Amino acid sequence: MTGATDRRWHPVRMQPVHVWIRSEARDTERRAPVVPADVPVLLDAGFEVTVEESPQRIFTDEEYAAAGAAIVPGGTWTDAPHDAYILGIKELPDEPATLRHQHIYFAHAFKGQEDARRTLERFRRGGGRLLDIEYLTDADDKRVVAFGYWAGYVGAALGVLHLAGTLTAPLAPMAKHELDAELEQAGKSGADQLLALVTGARGRSGRGAQRALMTAGLPITRWDRQETRDLHKLALLGHDMLVNCVVTHTPTTPFVEHADLQHERRLRVLADVTCDVTGPTNMLPVNTEITTWQEPTRRLHDGTPDSPPLDVIAIDNLPSLLPREASEGFSADLTPHLLGLADEGGPTGPWRAAARAFDQAMEEPEGTQGT
Numbered sequence: 001m002t003g004a005t006d007r008r009w010h011p012v013r014m015q016p017v018h019v020w021i022r023s024e025a026r027d028t029e030r031r032a033p034v035v036p037a038d039v040p041v042l043l044d045a046g047f048e049v050t051v052e053e054s055p056q057r058i059f060t061d062e063e064y065a066a067a068g069a070a071i072v073p074g075g076t077w078t079d080a081p082h083d084a085y086i087l088g089i090k091e092l093p094d095e096p097a098t099l100r101h102q103h104i105y106f107a108h109a110f111k112g113q114e115d116a117r118r119t120l121e122r123f124r125r126g127g128g129r130l131l132d133i134e135y136l137t138d139a140d141d142k143r144v145v146a147f148g149y150w151a152g153y154v155g156a157a158l159g160v161l162h163l164a165g166t167l168t169a170p171l172a173p174m175a176k177h178e179l180d181a182e183l184e185q186a187g188k189s190g191a192d193q194l195l196a197l198v199t200g201a202r203g204r205s206g207r208g209a210q211r212a213l214m215t216a217g218l219p220i221t222r223w224d225r226q227e228t229r230d231l232h233k234l235a236l237l238g239h240d241m242l243v244n245c246v247v248t249h250t251p252t253t254p255f256v257e258h259a260d261l262q263h264e265r266r267l268r269v270l271a272d273v274t275c276d277v278t279g280p281t282n283m284l285p286v287n288t289e290i291t292t293w294q295e296p297t298r299r300l301h302d303g304t305p306d307s308p309p310l311d312v313i314a315i316d317n318l319p320s321l322l323p324r325e326a327s328e329g330f331s332a333d334l335t336p337h338l339l340g341l342a343d344e345g346g347p348t349g350p351w352r353a354a355a356r357a358f359d360q361a362m363e364e365p366e367g368t369q370g371t
């Protein structure tokens with residue numbers, strides 16, 4: 001980290017830090033980055049907190065008002081004071097064409113897609129800055145806030161329900177107690193005799209996946225880096241379900257390849273939480289497409305006389321299916337870092353890391369991002 005001082009982040013702040021929680025543009029997105037229960041934490045630290053009205057958010061406007069936030073109409077962030085941090089989860093609406101504020105959200109804008117370039121261009125034109133939550137990292141380069149736990153929970157749960165024959169589409173956001181009741185029922189109906197393997201078991205989503213499997217009573221095999229070093233394919237294929245929660249950037253022997261499908265196997269469901277379906281480190285190259293809330297499962301192989309058909313679940317917005325729990329967990333992790341925006345010496349390390357990632361993306365010449 002360089003010691004360079006940023007004009008926008010001068011150590012001596014005259015104004016309190018202003019966090020402006022915008023309404024989400026995507027109408028299926030019910031999550032919130034900060035929940036009402038955490039608003040007083042920010043207010044007590046001297047922050048100003050504004051929340052836009054939203055008909056779809058899992059927490060009501062009244063809950064935010066009762067917590068002490070100022071409530072304003074949806075979409076008014078465009079007129080927010082210049083120094084307000086505009087906080088959201090998913091993409092911004094297409095307008096305005098120029099972005100002048102500092103925005104905190106998941107923009108997926110640093111990997112060279114067409115949309116990414118357009119987003120960065122909007123920031124360039126308006127002089128604003130993107131502090132992408134994916135790039136809030138600590139000194140060990142580890143992400144400090146993520147939705148992984150509930151992604152793993154929901155991914156494994158959907159896998160269990162599919163094994164039990166009770167998964168119904170289209171999927172819709174639900175309450176955890178409803179999902180848990182379905183898991184317990186699936187367990188009682190025989191799913192508790194099925195074998196589940198969780199890869200990436202020590203990570204956030206791996207831990208969430210195990211929790212859901214325990215709710216249904218399935219026996220769990222847990223593999224992380226050490227257990228996959230010498231990959232035991234026959235052991236892997238001897239499970240009914242694989243819940244994949246691995247994050248790796250180094251090419252590694254994939255867990256399930258096309259040739260494996262001809263072997264005698266028990267495996268019949270792949271729940272791919274990672275969803276890295278087109279990346280160079282896709283651990284499940286038998287699948288190259290995501291699945292959706294409308295069609296959560298897809299058949300990958302019809303089976304052989306000795307082996308069952310194989311289906312995949314690879315939904316890339318799993319936490320949105322449990323919006324309340326996902327928001328609460330995320331807010332608990334993010335709020336202490338928001339406090340770091342008001343640090344005496346300027347915003348703390350993770351914010352500086354996110355700002356560096358943005359500056360780097362802005363500096364890269366056209367067409368080289370993500371290569």
Ligand SMILES: NC(=O)c1ccc[n+]([C@@H]2O[C@H](COP(=O)([O-])OP(=O)(O)OC[C@H]3O[C@@H](n4cnc5c(N)ncnc54)[C@H](O)[C@@H]3O)[C@@H](O)[C@H]2O)c1
Pocket residue numbers: 146147148149151199200201202203204205206223224225226228245246247248252272273274275276315316317318319
């Ligand atoms: N589908 C969704 O809706 C959704 C939502 C959030 C996150 N995700 C994705 O889920 C994935 C997991 O995220 P996370 O927060 O759990 O990550 P994490 O970093 O907490 O955990 C990853 C785990 O994988 C392990 N690992 C790495 N290489 C391995 C290997 N070769 N064999 C076995 N284990 C290995 C690591 O040791 C670690 O324990 C990410 O790709 C993330 O983008 C998906």
